[in-house]
Structures are given as structure tokens and as C-alpha cells.
Amino acid sequence: MRRLQNRPHLLEVAYDATEKALQPFKKVLKPGGKMEKVFVKGEKLTKGMIFDCRMCGDCVLHSTGMTCPQTCPKTLRNGPCGGVRPNGHCEVKPEMMCVWVQAWGRSQKMPEYGKQILTIMTPVSKNLAGTSAWINDLNSDKVKKVPTGWSEE
Numbered sequence: 001m002r003r004l005q006n007r008p009h010l011l012e013v014a015y016d017a018t019e020k021a022l023q024p025f026k027k028v029l030k031p032g033g034k035m036e037k038v039f040v041k042g043e044k045l046t047k048g049m050i051f052d053c054r055m056c057g058d059c060v061l062h063s064t065g066m067t068c069p070q071t072c073p074k075t076l077r078n079g080p081c082g083g084v085r086p087n088g089h090c091e092v093k094p095e096m097m098c099v100w101v102q103a104w105g106r107s108q109k110m111p112e113y114g115k116q117i118l119t120i121m122t123p124v125s126k127n128l129a130g131t132s133a134w135i136n137d138l139n140s141d142k143v144k145k146v147p148t149g150w151s152e153e
């Protein structure tokens, strides 16, 4: 399933379709609501298999080349640190490719959302850890906590 990450355009189309499909259910899909447990299980399973999702609950995949920034050992959300090795690998885990090298490469294959990789992301909302990112996305105005000085991306 991880290989699907190398089909970022397919994934952005799937993201779009899912977002549109969920919109009509916005009123019943509430954080902490009855459906949340079902969504959490589904996301753990599907996003876990495809993206190695860490269930931060504050998903930005479509803005990061369909590459999960939480899998960066430093959990950097706005690009690589200064320690990327000349071969594109991580300074913390030399055996792994830098998440941001992958994110950039994949974003270049995403005609719809690829440019969003240039957007500065707000810090991850720690209060959302372990909750459903899809439900949070539908209710982002209510659940996302943005520190003073930041505006919602």
C-alpha cells in the first residue's frame, strides 16, 4: 500500500472526491460525536497503511505532497531541516529518505494541490492527536487551535 504514495496525483483526486462526498454529512460528523470512533478506526487502517499516518488529527497531506510530515523524525511541518544528507537521506535516520525530499518530489506531480507545498503551515494542533482528521477538517473553524500570531492556512 505504501507504493500508492508514489501516485500522488491519484491520491489528490481521491482526496478531492472524499472531501466532496463528506460535505453533505457535515452536520452529523462532529468532533467527539457518534461517528468519530468509526472514522478513527478507518483512518488508522487506511492512512496508516498508505501514509504511515501517526494520527495527529490535523492532516495536511494534500499540502505536503501526500507525504506525512509527522513521519519526519523531527516532525517538521514546513520543509526540511538543515541536515539533509547529500544523498537526500535523513540526518537522524540515515537509512531513510528525507520526508521533505519525498514531499517535494511528489508535490511536483500534483497539478491541483502541488503548489500548496509553498504555504507556511500552522503548527500542528496537539489537542487533536488521536482524533479523526476528516471530521476535524469538516469542523476546522471550531477545533483547530492556532497560536497567537498565526492565521489558519
Ligand code: SF4
Pocket: 047, 051, 052, 053, 054, 055, 056, 057, 058, 059, 060, 061, 068, 069, 070, 071, 133
Ligand atoms: S498529517 Fe497527521 S493525520 Fe495526516 S497522515 Fe500525517 S499524522 Fe496522519
